[in-house]
Amino acid sequence: MAGAGAASGRRAGAFGRAVLKRAQKTDTSPRAALLPKLGEVFRTYGYEGASLTLITAATGLGKGSLYHLFPGGKQQMAAEVLTEIDQWFEREVFAPLRDSAEPHAGIAHMFRATDDYFRSGRRVCLVGVFALGAARDEFTDAVQGYFDRWREALAQALRRAGQARAEAMELSEDILAGMQGALVLARAADDHKIFSRALKRMAERVPKRVG
Amino acid sequence: MAGAGAASGRRAGAFGRAVLKRAQKTDTSPRAALLPKLGEVFRTYGYEGASLTLITAATGLGKGSLYHLFPGGKQQMAAEVLTEIDQWFEREVFAPLRDSAEPHAGIAHMFRATDDYFRSGRRVCLVGVFALGAARDEFTDAVQGYFDRWREALAQALRRAGQARAEAMELSEDILAGMQGALVLARAADDHKIFSRALKRMAERVPKRVG
DNA sequence: AATTCTTTGTACCGATCGGTACAGGCGAGG
């Protein structure tokens, strides 16, 4: 969809593939450094609320540079931010859930990574913000995919940890909802500890290892 | 804060008190009929996204009428919508939780009313939408108050149902978060049943009556 | 040094934003 790294990839000559591949792992392009800043603006003000003025202020780049890097405008910026977030979670959360030999380790890793990402409740979920607003309809796939793949990966880990199919489905949904809701409450009350408490409860809800 | 019913109250002469009191219970003024429509616009598009154009379209009223009824503009409209929602929950949820002789009945009533209000997951929470966005800082009291009083009322009911202080606090937070999160997930996946499942889980999490 | 291509600031675009001014429509009371 949104070609993150397309600009750097275009510059690649005979060694195009190798360069592109490395760029995808740790991209040092200005574009990559930009996405987190863009993400913060969207996270804080929502898609509609993130005006070009706010974006230029937050990034330090003028419209010229912005539209040179993102010819598709706001829509493209948001799309690339979403895919960057998706990649982060894929790497730090979904993959460990699916691949770790010991499922409980993957689940523990998820809770740690999630606590980090949401800054222990000081940050809200950009995908959640988009989901609640009108932007959902413009980024349906990204929004659906994020939660769905998370739930799927978690349910799979829970099954491997010994839970029955139905219980794993329910519990994974329960844990995701508990987290998202805690982020809402934490921001509403301006009290990030609400999120920490929720994370702890969710972790306790996962059946302990039997072995 | 925002004087809902102030316009009708102003008209009241010697019988001002009585008229005002009745107006608060079932207000038949055009203003009262308007607030739900306004609420739907804010709920769907967020505070910033709810443009005057959208509002006039949804209400059928021109700017002239709108600003005659709400001299304070969008800000006043949103404020009155928030107090109307607060009043609804106070009546249908918080009061039953606090006052019902049998706390389990109050809690059951809460789940029923909540399911109704959120249309079994087809509707999102306006206060949650505001909480996540920049509008939170403009309506801090209303946003904080809504969740805080809900949590407080629920915790009190749980205590009366036999739970210890700390457990009641945790569980009330857990239930609110589970609901809010389920609304986010339901809208993200466009699958309202996520909310129904969450409601059921939350209800089961409340300790059964001992007697 | 000359040339080429990328990057950037700035001026500008039409559309829309929230809000105001106000003239007339309208219905109730005299």
Add this chain to the structure above:
DNA sequence: CCTCGCCTGTACCGATCGGTACAAAGAATT
């Protein structure tokens, strides 16, 4: 019937919206 006061449609306001055009600055290549 006339008047008075609430209500409402419309024209208009400056500001800002997202986006475009383009010329000059910079960097890289030869």
